[in-house]
Amino acid sequence: MKNIKVLGGCCGNCDTVMKMIETQAKNLGVEVALEKVTDMATILGLGVMSTPGVVIDGKVVHSGSVPAPSKIDAWLKG
Amino acid sequence: MIDPFKFLADLLTIRLLGLDVTQSLGGALHFFIEDTAKIFFLLALIVFVIGLFRSMMSPERVRKLIGGKRRIVAYPAAVGLGAVTPFCSCSSIPLFIGFLEAGIPLGVTMSFLIASPMINEIAVIILASSIGLEFAVLYVVTGLTVGLIGGLLIDGMKLERYVEDYVWKIHMGEAALPEHPESWAERAAYAWGEVKSILKRLWLYVFIGIGIGAFLHGYVPQEFFTQYASADNPFAVPLAVLMGIPLYGSATSVIPVAEALLAKGVPVGTVLALMMSIAALSLPEVIMLKQVIKPQLIAIFVGILAVAFIFVGYGFNFIFS
Structure with a gap:
C-alpha cells in the first residue's frame, strides 16, 4: 500500500494529477491511499514552493508541473 | 519582409470575403x-522554448539565488528574476512565504511580486512584434523601475507587522529539490x-483582449479618443489606471487592446499606465495576497502601484508630447 499525497492549492492542475494517479493505480492494480494537501504550511514544510507536487511515502518526488504518465507509472511500480 | 500573419489576414478578409x-x-x-x-503562434512558441529551460528556473532555485544576498544585490536580482520567471499567479503565495522564510526582506519579496506578472518574456516578444521594439523596451524598463521603487518604499516603511502572523511561523523544509528532467526528450x-497548460489558462483572456482590440480598431472613431483620451485631458491617465485595477488580464491579453489604442492616437503614457494597471493589479491577485498579508499592506501595495502608474x-x- 502506497501513501501518496498531492500538494497544491488552486490552478486545477492538482485535481488533474489526483485523477491521473487514481486511474493509473487502478489500471496497475496498485493499492494507494491518496490524499490532497492544500495547507500552505504543510506544503512549504515539505520544501515545495511550486505546485502541483507529489509525495510518496513521505518523500517528495515531484514538484512544479503535472507529471508525465510514464513517471507516475514508475512511482507506482517502484 | 513579408509578415505571414498580415498575409493570412489579407488573404482571408480581402481575397476570400471581399471586405x-x-x-x-x-x-x-x-x-x-x-x-x-x-x-x-508566438505564445505557443515562446512558452515551449522557455519550457525547455524552465527546470533551471524553479522557484526553489530562485529562492536560493536571492536568499542571503545583501539588498544592493537582492533588489535588482529579485526584479530581474521576477521578469524572467512567469510563474502562475497561484504560485504567488508559496513564493511569498518561501522568500520571507529564507530571510529575504519583505521589500525585495514585494519587488518580485510586482515585476513578475507585469513583465515576462511572452509579453515582451509579442509587444515588440505587434507594437514595436521601442515600446517593448519602454514597457520593460518602466516596469522594472516601478517594481524596484515599490519594493524599496515598502521596505523603508517597515511594514513587516502587516504580514499575517502565521506566515512567520512557517518553517520550510530543506527544499528537496525535485529531480529535473534530464534528457532533451523529457524537457520537450x-x-x-x-504550452498546453498555459494556453488552457490564457486562451479566453487573449481572445477577449483581441476582441476588444478589434472592436476599438474597427468601430470606435478616432475622434472619440482625441476627444476623451488625449494628453490634454488630465483625467485620462488616472482614469486608465483606476479602470485597470479591477480588470484581470495577463500582460499578454492586454497587448491587442494597447495596439488598437496606440493606433487610434491615444498617448503612449496613458496606454502604458492602463497596461501595467491591468497586468499588475487585479481583484484575483488581491484576494490571493489577502491570505498572507493584512488589509493595510494590501491597501499600501495597491496605492503605491496606482500612484506609480499615474506617474x-x-x-x-509629457516626454512624448
Whole structure:
C-alpha cells in the first residue's frame, strides 16, 4: 500500500494529477491511499514552493508541473 | 519582409470575403485574424522554448539565488528574476512565504511580486512584434523601475507587522529539490505540457483582449479618443489606471487592446499606465495576497502601484508630447 499525497492549492492542475494517479493505480492494480494537501504550511514544510507536487511515502518526488504518465507509472511500480 | 500573419489576414478578409479593410467590419476582422494568428503562434512558441529551460528556473532555485544576498544585490536580482520567471499567479503565495522564510526582506519579496506578472518574456516578444521594439523596451524598463521603487518604499516603511502572523511561523523544509528532467526528450515533453497548460489558462483572456482590440480598431472613431483620451485631458491617465485595477488580464491579453489604442492616437503614457494597471493589479491577485498579508499592506501595495502608474502615464505623455 502506497501513501501518496498531492500538494497544491488552486490552478486545477492538482485535481488533474489526483485523477491521473487514481486511474493509473487502478489500471496497475496498485493499492494507494491518496490524499490532497492544500495547507500552505504543510506544503512549504515539505520544501515545495511550486505546485502541483507529489509525495510518496513521505518523500517528495515531484514538484512544479503535472507529471508525465510514464513517471507516475514508475512511482507506482517502484 | 513579408509578415505571414498580415498575409493570412489579407488573404482571408480581402481575397476570400471581399471586405474593405478601411471599413468597420473589414478592419475589425482583419485585426482579429492577424492578432489571433500572431499571438497564439508566438505564445505557443515562446512558452515551449522557455519550457525547455524552465527546470533551471524553479522557484526553489530562485529562492536560493536571492536568499542571503545583501539588498544592493537582492533588489535588482529579485526584479530581474521576477521578469524572467512567469510563474502562475497561484504560485504567488508559496513564493511569498518561501522568500520571507529564507530571510529575504519583505521589500525585495514585494519587488518580485510586482515585476513578475507585469513583465515576462511572452509579453515582451509579442509587444515588440505587434507594437514595436521601442515600446517593448519602454514597457520593460518602466516596469522594472516601478517594481524596484515599490519594493524599496515598502521596505523603508517597515511594514513587516502587516504580514499575517502565521506566515512567520512557517518553517520550510530543506527544499528537496525535485529531480529535473534530464534528457532533451523529457524537457520537450515538459515544455509541451507547459504550452498546453498555459494556453488552457490564457486562451479566453487573449481572445477577449483581441476582441476588444478589434472592436476599438474597427468601430470606435478616432475622434472619440482625441476627444476623451488625449494628453490634454488630465483625467485620462488616472482614469486608465483606476479602470485597470479591477480588470484581470495577463500582460499578454492586454497587448491587442494597447495596439488598437496606440493606433487610434491615444498617448503612449496613458496606454502604458492602463497596461501595467491591468497586468499588475487585479481583484484575483488581491484576494490571493489577502491570505498572507493584512488589509493595510494590501491597501499600501495597491496605492503605491496606482500612484506609480499615474506617474508613468503623465511622465511619458509629457516626454512624448
